[in-house]
Amino acid sequence: MSKSKRHRRNAQRSPNAEPASARWTRWVAWLLCAITFPLLWLGGLVTTTKSGMAVPDWPGTYGYNLFLYPWTTWLFGPWDLFVEHGHRLLASLSGLVTIVLLVMLYKYESRPWMKTVGVVALVAVIAQGVLGGLRVVLDERLLAMVHGSVGPLFFVLTVAMVVWTSRSWLTARKVDQQGLARLAPLAAATGILVYVQMVVGAMLRHMPVTVSPYSFESVVKVHLVLATVVLMLTLVVARMCVASAAPTGVRCTGWSIIAVVLLQISLGVATWISKYGVPVWARGMYSPSSQSVLADGWWQAHIVTAHQAVGSALLASLVVATMLAWRYAPASIVNTETESFSKGVATG
Amino acid sequence: MLLVLATAGCNNRAPQFAPNRMAMIEAQLVDEHQQQITQELTELFGTPDDPRVPEGVDLDVELLQMAAGQAGYEKDEYGHEYQQRGLYRQHCASCHGITGDGRGPAAAVLEPYPRDFRPGVFKWKSTRLASKPTDDDLLGVLQRGVSGTAMPSFGLLAPEQLDALVEYVRYLAIRGQVERELIATVADELDFDPAAGTTDEPFVPAEDEDDQAMVDDVVASIVQSWQSPTEQIVEPDPQTMPADERTDAQMAESIEAGRQLFLSPRAKCTDCHGADARSIVVKDYDDWNQAVFDFRQRSATLAAQIARDRENLPGLDSSLAKSARERLTSESRRLKQRGQVSEELLAPQLARPRELADGVFRGGDRSIDLFRRIHQGVAGTPMPGQGSPRPGVEGALSEQEIWQLVDYVRSFLHNSD
Numbered sequence A: 001m002s003k004s005k006r007h008r009r010n011a012q013r014s015p016n017a018e019p020a021s022a023r024w025t026r027w028v029a030w031l032l033c034a035i036t037f038p039l040l041w042l043g044g045l046v047t048t049t050k051s052g053m054a055v056p057d058w059p060g061t062y063g064y065n066l067f068l069y070p071w072t073t074w075l076f077g078p079w080d081l082f083v084e085h086g087h088r089l090l091a092s093l094s095g096l097v098t099i100v101l102l103v104m105l106y107k108y109e110s111r112p113w114m115k116t117v118g119v120v121a122l123v124a125v126i127a128q129g130v131l132g133g134l135r136v137v138l139d140e141r142l143l144a145m146v147h148g149s150v151g152p153l154f155f156v157l158t159v160a161m162v163v164w165t166s167r168s169w170l171t172a173r174k175v176d177q178q179g180l181a182r183l184a185p186l187a188a189a190t191g192i193l194v195y196v197q198m199v200v201g202a203m204l205r206h207m208p209v210t211v212s213p214y215s216f217e218s219v220v221k222v223h224l225v226l227a228t229v230v231l232m233l234t235l236v237v238a239r240m241c242v243a244s245a246a247p248t249g250v251r252c253t254g255w256s257i258i259a260v261v262l263l264q265i266s267l268g269v270a271t272w273i274s275k276y277g278v279p280v281w282a283r284g285m286y287s288p289s290s291q292s293v294l295a296d297g298w299w300q301a302h303i304v305t306a307h308q309a310v311g312s313a314l315l316a317s318l319v320v321a322t323m324l325a326w327r328y329a330p331a332s333i334v335n336t337e338t339e340s341f342s343k344g345v346a347t348g
Numbered sequence B: 001m002l003l004v005l006a007t008a009g010c011n012n013r014a015p016q017f018a019p020n021r022m023a024m025i026e027a028q029l030v031d032e033h034q035q036q037i038t039q040e041l042t043e044l045f046g047t048p049d050d051p052r053v054p055e056g057v058d059l060d061v062e063l064l065q066m067a068a069g070q071a072g073y074e075k076d077e078y079g080h081e082y083q084q085r086g087l088y089r090q091h092c093a094s095c096h097g098i099t100g101d102g103r104g105p106a107a108a109v110l111e112p113y114p115r116d117f118r119p120g121v122f123k124w125k126s127t128r129l130a131s132k133p134t135d136d137d138l139l140g141v142l143q144r145g146v147s148g149t150a151m152p153s154f155g156l157l158a159p160e161q162l163d164a165l166v167e168y169v170r171y172l173a174i175r176g177q178v179e180r181e182l183i184a185t186v187a188d189e190l191d192f193d194p195a196a197g198t199t200d201e202p203f204v205p206a207e208d209e210d211d212q213a214m215v216d217d218v219v220a221s222i223v224q225s226w227q228s229p230t231e232q233i234v235e236p237d238p239q240t241m242p243a244d245e246r247t248d249a250q251m252a253e254s255i256e257a258g259r260q261l262f263l264s265p266r267a268k269c270t271d272c273h274g275a276d277a278r279s280i281v282v283k284d285y286d287d288w289n290q291a292v293f294d295f296r297q298r299s300a301t302l303a304a305q306i307a308r309d310r311e312n313l314p315g316l317d318s319s320l321a322k323s324a325r326e327r328l329t330s331e332s333r334r335l336k337q338r339g340q341v342s343e344e345l346l347a348p349q350l351a352r353p354r355e356l357a358d359g360v361f362r363g364g365d366r367s368i369d370l371f372r373r374i375h376q377g378v379a380g381t382p383m384p385g386q387g388s389p390r391p392g393v394e395g396a397l398s399e400q401e402i403w404q405l406v407d408y409v410r411s412f413l414h415n416s417d
Helices: A003-012 A020-048 A071-076 A079-108 A112-137 A141-164 A178-205 A213-243 A248-276 A280-285 A298-328 B002-009 B021-026 B031-045 B061-067 B087-091 B135-144 B159-189 B209-225 B248-263 B287-315 B318-344 B367-376 B399-410
Strands: B072-075 B082-085
Touching: A020 A079, A020 A141, A020 A298, A071 A079, A079 A112, A112 A141, A141 A178, A141 A298, A178 A213, A178 A298, A213 A248, A213 A298, A248 A298, B021 B031, B021 B159, B021 B287, B021 B318, B031 B159, B031 B209, B061 B082, B061 B087, B061 B159, B087 B159, B135 B159, B159 B209, B248 B399, B287 B318, B367 B399
Parallel strands: none
Antiparallel strands: B072 B082
């Protein structure tokens, strides 16, 4: 860029322009979040395709260092090996980006608690990796379920870090609307319920084959009842978001909650049909098919996996709604000066 | 919720084959014999992690090893090559259960229930009603799936993996049949007192030649029933088979003739499938559910008997009262055992005749599949055969008429996707 152009851009920049360090930190937070969501998807695919033990050793892959495993064998070998090794590689990338983010937070971030959040993220990603490794080494289904349940929590943390580093969070002003104060706890409670629902879903997916049919049936019923409650609560939360006087971000979050929860319910129905067929009582509603579902086929694998991954997206949407509602609510105290970056707003 | 979590999460012991408690209780076997039969089965067939094949049984151990155990890969005996294990647990056990008893975790939410392999009865096969399926029949079900049910197609598995699963299904069926026969034989041949729950004639094949001979006979009879099923394939008479190329008029004529047969009292199709081939009549159980229904009925009868005996007890003089009380104690113990077994069983489901007008046929929709199904019926279900039950015996319908029924039934194929 020429000197004159840079001069013109600097001249156009408002006195409150954001420093480059803040932008970079946010972009890295976004990158971490963008890596973690497909990581969840791939982790779900490991469970769906029952590839968890496709690589029986850890932290290596068939005796190789994780990063030195022959890429041709990975890409062109068995499908379950491709999925499991790919999950490990992406998880490693997620860990590396978390380290980069932590370094940036320590270097540029002035809010001490954000540095703590960065440390928590690093500890979380390491713990999650070790959980995944132990699941393989011990061949323990319970650990697989715990690993699958911790994943969404880490994803939510990455989403929260994106929000905390966002420009709208840093420059937020309170909105004079009491509804926002009620929205935050309701969205939080709904988020907790969604997470409980996800754990119940993880139980269904990781159910040991020795469990009695009636235990499985009970868990299915809990999952269905919770789905109904979650649907109603999320629609209430979404309506409050959409109707609020807060900035666009809150209203957009409301619309995204509606879209995600409707998608999730549809995926739930599709998951059941792709796994167990159309229930007898619903068979009149569907055109009968002379073709059986293809086990572990593309549609079955991705519908079931999407149902798990979209659950995390719903949870993340509710966390965003909670955070923004709390941020904009009249009771919240916003002090952008104390939360601005240490390098100074104007000096970029 | 915590209870459910505990059930789902902490039940991680090495799985074992579940004993056929319903058959044992029905035979009124004493506990000692029950345990000895279970022990003998482990001697003969090993465990879900380490299957064995009894002498004389035609099963491939290497294929069984691929299907048995935990899903995943493990090093071979030299510690070098990784070999695939646990295909059955990976693909089948969540519905059919570790023992192949059709009571896997997902079974209770499915209709129809997953197949219980232990009686050795299979619906979708090319052989005569009472015969075992061929390997190709079992392979066909795995490749095709059973449309209209939760049984998917495993068409993406490699041929060797499918072979391993076919072999393991045969293994579970043979094991289940041997278990049932041993239970019946021990109940017939050995002395025991069901009222007292004791025996002075234990079942110990390793130490007793007669017991060992009993086991050998049982295994041999089951092995024989599985030998050469290909010789039992129902082959239609080439003279009556419809031509490959038929005109529309010929086809329409055959379909109309089939429709008339379908509606006729001779074929009795409408009794279950309805005159429009859709308004089905659900009234009977298949053999698997009938067994559970009967077990529960007998438990209810026993409970009523106990209640009557209790009512009559105060009116009895002291000498009769003593024996009546002993009988009551024994019956109450039996009822308790039956109750425990009942809790493990799935509530019986009535068999749903096919809604043929949907054009969805579970055992395959080729003409030859439907011909064999109408000819022999569907094993283990109320669907009777219309053709010759065995060579030299005339059936209710001629083969030509069965082909006309096939044409009529297949005319609904366009109703499905």
